[in-house]
Amino acid sequence: MQTGSTGIKVFKGSVEIKTQKAEETVKEGKTADIVKSDISISDLEAESLNDFNIDKALIADKDGHHLCFSKDDINKVTAGRKKQIEKTEKEEEDHKREVIEAGEKGLSSDSKTSGISEKINTCTIQIRCDSILSNMESLKAGKERFVPSNGVILASSAVEFRDGETGFDVLKRACSSAGIQLEYSYTPAYGSYYIEGINNLYEFDCGSRSGWMYTVNGWAPNYGCSSYEMKKGDVIVWNYTCNGI
Template sequence: MPVEPEDQEVNKKKSYTCTFSIECSTILNNLKDLDPDKRELVPSNGVILAPTKVTFYEGESVFDVLQRVCKEKGIHLESSWTPIYNSAYIEGIHNLYEFDCGELSGWTYCVDGWYPNYGCSRYQLKDGEKVEWRYTCDLGKDVGCDWMG
């Protein structure tokens, strides 16, 4: 169930862990569509951040943890606020942006294999969840997301 970011209260006295990863392996199958200036940014195995156990605090969102992990690991992150969805929108990770690999490309996330149909700042994490950030070249179809139709 999505939460409203302004209603979230973070309790730093209660910490939990989740597994977090960032990958762009779909680009490897679509290099012909990738902006040539971006090729050197794509790891040979598509993995930007291998699955890593991270600590988060009660009330934090997927976006909160993404910001912290990227800062700690020195991974470039760019986002913007989207008022109509009341959520953060991820424009780019690791200098790979939406539309860099075709008009249907960009970043999406899944939690325990499920792709929420709402923004990452509205997903409040629970202990033990597995969060995967994945670059899609086909509106999510190539990474297993089928809610978009």
């Protein structure tokens, strides 16, 4: 819901798509991005697949089905992502070590004499799904167990970040720290990551206009969270909406 869009990936055969303004045939090896009533078609790249897509593609390959890219292509993507995860984990460990070292030296977060302290900022993040509580009749069966009784998945929490990091980086860090499930995919057409599910609650789980959106200091950016560069003191709130607003 961050961009008011959805995407369809075609691994084999073709799919007919109709909107109020357009009608397109999406062939094998293509992906369609639908924004409101507009349809844009581009090549389907292995890099754009999320973990669920990759698992299904590997199963299909094992069963002898021909797909639009090879098993080697998929393996390259998974290997690259593994390296990126390892790199991110190392950076986070280095970051934690720098914070500890800075604290031991008695440096304050606003010190002008330390390059380390200047790079460390703090923001606040919260994850909520209150709107589902008023629309339980629309919630998919079996999803009730993922909805907290008070609608709060993550209470207001302080998260540290480096200069240049984005709302996506902060969300990943917060979910990882709190043990909250998070699924996302990269959308080449927008050059941004799309948040598919948090705490096992996904787009369309509670109606045709439901999904995740975010606000920063009360403002709702009209672009993906990986395009928003965080600023010191930002308050970012992720809300699961049932009405698309």
